[in-house]
Each structure stands twice: as structure tokens, then as C-alpha cells.
Amino acid sequence: MAGVYEGQPKSEGWWDNMIGPGKPVDTHKFFVIGVNNLGSCFGSTGPMHANPDTGEVYGSRFPVVTVEDWVNAQARLLDRLGIRQLSVVLGGSLGGMQALSWTLQHPERARHAVVVASAPNLNAENIAFNEVARRAIVTDPDFHGGDFYAHGVIPKRGLRIARMIGHITYLSDDVMNEKFGRVLREGLDLKYSTQDIEFQIESYLRYQGEKFSDYFDANTYLLITRALDYFDPARQYGGNLTLALAKAQARFLLVSFTTDWRFSPKRSREIVKGLLDNRRDVSYAEIDAPHGHDAFLLDDPRYMSLMASYFDNAAKEFSA
């Protein structure tokens, strides 16, 4: 999550700008635990691994996991580590859903929850984008019902399409216009072709899709998008988020970004309202940032200084 592997200067963790010595989540003050999700292709047991009971690769038989499952698995890890209570649970996007879920499933085990660029559930449009990405993967002839490992192939066509859709939704309209606009990839003359690349945005998306299809597991993609779709703590309360959040005891920081249309500020404000209805201690910041959903991974100075202050205050509680 942070830092680099020895001798590999380009191996920075994915949240290295946030976590480390002297960074907003300062590792001089906090012992940071970052847990890879069960089912992922980055370390934890996933669909590409063999089921120890049968010796066969899980493939399509890997169980569908939920945000709640992940949080419970993380709680069991804490049990094993002998940690009774976390100072802060922190997450962005799907990670924000996990942070929120922590405060509901294990209310006494997190003093603070920092929920960044997240939502109390996905809306129809987000489920729709996930579904298109899944269909692209599942209908790729190389998917083989999820058991492509045995066939020695990878459903790259589907993964590329899934990632291209993802990238469009991570960026804001404005930042796309600024970064790419209508600039052609080569020179000033149009080629008049339906299949060749004309615009830089096409080149960017194809590159991102290609890169992704080289390292991401197709079954993991399905599992993760489904976990996003399913997350909805208000569901068992007839859609009443205020009732669902009554269990939470943590103090909260909610952060959203103005141009994030995937997890819009409106969705964070729903969580804020639900917590305030329960008279919980909530801070909320809506950061005016141009980068869309991606902003939560970037170095916006106001975002960084807000996070640094919040964590600094949280650290004072236990050092006092």
C-alpha cells in the first residue's frame, strides 16, 4: 500500500502519497495495516488459486464475496494480531464502503472512520456500468465460463473493454477535455478510419485496457464489481439509512470531490445525514477538485492537508 520494495524504486504502493513517514497517515504515529481483499489477484486467495479441499483451481467456483465478508475477514486478522481496537479505519471508494461497514459490523473496534469518495450503495448507473463490464468479460469466448485457466487463455478482449469503461468513469468530463480534448494522436490530418486510432483519448484508453488485461484476473473483476453492487447497509432496514447507521459508534470524516460522478458528493452527504440523524460526530469535506473519482488517489493540497489534520488529531487521542 505504501513504500517500495528494496532495490525496486518504481514499486511504490498504490496509496504511497497518503501513507508513510511524515505523510498524512504518518507511520511515525500510526501502525498501518493494509489488507488485500479476499478474491483479489494481488496476494490473498483468489479464483486463480487451487481450492485446498479439491486441489482444483477455483475459477468460477470461487465464492461470491461481499464487503461484509471482507470486513469480517479483516476483523479475524485483528484477532490473530491481538488488536482489540483500531484508531482509524480508512478507505476510498470500495474501501470507503469497507470503512463504513466496519463501524456497523464491529462498532466497538474502530474509534474513527474516514470514508473517502464513497457511497451508501451504488446507484442504477453505477450498477449499469459494472454490468456492461461484466458482460464484456463473460461473453469473451476466452472466458470459458470462468475456467479459462485450464484452457491456457485469458479473456483479454473483455478485460480491455471493462477497463476502458472504468477509466471513463474515473475521470471527470472537464479533466478529460483538458488532458485529451479532441487532439489527434498523429499530426493534424484525419485518417478517416473506423478502426485506426485518430484521437489521443482513444490511444490512452486502448493503452490502459491493454495494460490492465496483462495483470488483472477476470474472475476477480466480476467479484469486485459484484461486491460494489451488493453493498447496501440500508437494505435490511427497508432502505432507511438512518436506521442502518444507528449502530455506528465511531467518529467520522467523510470526504467527497465535486467532479466525482461515480461516487458523487450527494452520495457522501446521504451518509453524513444518516449519521447526523443519529447524532454522531461527523466532519464532512467536499473538495473542489477537477479530477473526478481519481481525485482520491491524487495529491490535491486541500485534501492532503485535511487528511493530515484529521489523522494528527486522532493520533493525539492515544498519545495524550
Place this chain on the structure above:
Amino acid sequence: MAGVYEGQPKSEGWWDNMIGPGKPVDTHKFFVIGVNNLGSCFGSTGPMHANPDTGEVYGSRFPVVTVEDWVNAQARLLDRLGIRQLSVVLGGSLGGMQALSWTLQHPERARHAVVVASAPNLNAENIAFNEVARRAIVTDPDFHGGDFYAHGVIPKRGLRIARMIGHITYLSDDVMNEKFGRVLREGLDLKYSTQDIEFQIESYLRYQGEKFSDYFDANTYLLITRALDYFDPARQYGGNLTLALAKAQARFLLVSFTTDWRFSPKRSREIVKGLLDNRRDVSYAEIDAPHGHDAFLLDDPRYMSLMASYFDNAAKEFSA
């Protein structure tokens, strides 16, 4: 475009609510000409037809066509019909681009231009969505480089994905939440499956994708999205839309819809500004409608009455 075929009551034209006796574009007052685009799969010569020079199906060899090509083809049709000047050129979305292009390529041949839910060019995000849809089609093994006709197959997987993406972008976030929300397709219990349909929105998208793949030609899809990408009358004026619109002589009505994020009001206002910079006669209406881009095909009463008034006034000019 309007009316039904005899004995086929369900064969309404795609703009039947707008055009017909007593409708906003009243066929008691106007002689309406609707031209299918060259390259389309709904009547005009397209990639699925045989090239008369070679006797072979065009397939991937069908020429890439532009909005300007379509407008010039329409002008030649008018020559053949002996029509010197149109009272009004009308179009929505890609059709709006054609209406705008008419006023630039044949300024003396259109007295009015009604440009609905359109834009002076596509922005990066729109090109991006088109490119993902094209990649889904082109990388479908059944596409065969565009010559699938000879193989007796149809790249249905790609067409389905393309249409699903399209449908997401035609609707607004709000209307999707209202129509589908997070409602499950069957009962109240989740199935916990990555491939089965859980939510109604998934069912809707799959149905739309399936239907589309049964009747739409894959090469036509590529051609039409490319014509959208390429349209940019300001391009030869260094991006200066005001200069590009100096040639226009028509009087204009521009219409946009507040929740249309594919062709947003902002883009229509760019056209309005460019025309006003040239002291052209422009009316502009931004209709507060919830339905996103789809709104231009629906029966919003304010939209309908606005169109009726505009066409009614235009009719008075020649009946006076």
C-alpha cells in the same frame, strides 16, 4: 420517420410524436422529407450491400462517411426533387449536427435550422464512449475485420456491449434511479452470482443489447460513431466556432435538455454564442426535463409546444 405502414399499427416512425397531421411539425403545413443516412442499415446503401462495381459486399471497404457527406447527399436529393430551398432543416443529436452543417455548406438553401440536443463537436468523453463501443465490436471474433457477412455470422457480443453503453449514456442518472433504482429483478432475495441477473437495470440493458444485435449492422455502428467523432466545423478555423459559423444565414432554434450529459446544454450554448457573435437570429430553449439525451424523442409538453410554435411561425412566412 412518421406514420405507420398500412396494416401494421405498430410500425410508427421513430419521430412519429413530432411529425404528422396536427403535430408540432404539421404535415398539413409542411412537406416533410426524411432521409436515411448513407451507410445506414435502414434503407440507404450500406456496408451490407454489394458494391455495384465489383459485385462484392462492401463490408470493411465501405467508405467512411462524414456529416458533410450526408448533407451533400441530401442536397443532391433536393436537386433531383427540384427543391431550391427548405423552409426548415431539423435534427436531433447527430441529426442536429446535420442541420447545423446544412446552414454552413448550403447557407442559401435553408431558411430555418432547428438543432435539438446537439453539439458543435463531440468532447473527449463522448469520443471515449464511442471508442469503447467500437472496440467491443471490432474485437468480437465474429467481426472478421468487418467482413462477417461472408462468414455467415454477426458480431453480436460486440453489438450488445455497444448498445448497453449507449443506453447508459442516453439516460440521466436521475431517471435511471427512478426507473430502476436498486430494484431486484426477482423477489427480494439476492442470488449472490456474478453472472446471473440480479438488478432490473441489468435485465433492461441485456434486453436492449440483445434486441439491437438482432437488427443493427456492426459496420454501420462504426460508421455512425465515427461521423459523430469527426464532426467539428470549427476545426478548419483553428477551433474558432464563431469564425466557422460566419457563413450561416438561416434563422436558428437551438434546444437542449438540462439532464442531457451526452449533449449537454453547455454545448448548445456554444453554438448559440457563435451565432450571436455573428449577429444571427437565434432562439434558444433549455428544457428542464429529467430524461437525459432521450428527452429529444419524448413527449415533454414544453418541448412539444415550443416546437409547435416555432414551426407554426415558420409556416406563416410562406403562407403569407
